[in-house]
Amino acid sequence: MLRNSIESSVLNKTLTNSIILTTFNDFSNWARLSSLWPLLYGTSCCFIEFASLIGSRFDFDRYGLVPRSSPRQADLIITAGTVTMKMAPSLVRLYEQMPEPKYVIAMGACTITGGMFSTDSYTTVRGVDKLIPVDIYLPGCPPKPEAIIDAIIKLRKKIAQEIYEEKKKKSLKKEPDFLL
Numbered sequence: 001m002l003r004n005s006i007e008s009s010v011l012n013k014t015l016t017n018s019i020i021l022t023t024f025n026d027f028s029n030w031a032r033l034s035s036l037w038p039l040l041y042g043t044s045c046c047f048i049e050f051a052s053l054i055g056s057r058f059d060f061d062r063y064g065l066v067p068r069s070s071p072r073q074a075d076l077i078i079t080a081g082t083v084t085m086k087m088a089p090s091l092v093r094l095y096e097q098m099p100e101p102k103y104v105i106a107m108g109a110c111t112i113t114g115g116m117f118s119t120d121s122y123t124t125v126r127g128v129d130k131l132i133p134v135d136i137y138l139p140g141c142p143p144k145p146e147a148i149i150d151a152i153i154k155l156r157k158k159i160a161q162e163i164y165e166e167k168k169k170k171s172l173k174k175e176p177d178f179l180l
C-alpha cells in the first residue's frame with residue numbers, strides 16, 4: 001500500500017510538470033517565432049552589416065535564425081540596400097516564392113525611402129513598401145547589427161500576437177503596386 005502511494009505521488013508530480021495546456025494558435029506562433037529563416041538578400045552596404053550577424057560575434061543562430069539561400073525555404077526577407085527598378089521584379093518574384101506566412105524587414109534608409117539616391121536617380125525605388133508589404137522598418141545608414149537584432153525581437157513579438165487566419169487574409173488582399 002505504501003509503495004503504491006509513493007509511486008502515485010511520483011507519477012502525479014511528473015504529470016503536472018510535463019503537461020502544457022495551450023491553444024493551437026499560441027503553439028503555432030511560438031513555433032514560427034522560434035525558427036525564423038531569413039532569405040539572404042542584399043544589394044549594398046546594409047548587407048555587409050546583415051552578413052556580420054552570421055559570424056560568431058553576434059551569433060544569429062541563437063535566435064533560431066537560420067539563413068537560407070532559397071526563397072522556398074525562407075519565411076523572412078530582410079531587404080538590405082538600394083532597390084532599383086531593374087531589380088524590383090526579381091525582389092517581387094522572390095517574395096512571391098516564399099511560403100506563407102512570410103515577413104519583411106526593410107533595412108536601411110535606401111530600402112525605406114530610396115536614401116541619398118532618390119533625388120538624383122530616376123531608377124531607384126523610393127520605398128520597398130511600394131513593391132511588397134513591410135512588417136518592420138529599420139532606419140539607419142547602415143543600421144548596426146544590434147539594431148537588426150532589435151528589429152528581429154520586435155518581429156518576434158509581433159508574430160506572438162498575431163492570429164494566423166488574419167495574417168493570411170491580409171496577405172491575400174495586399175497586391176504589390178509593381179506587377180511582373
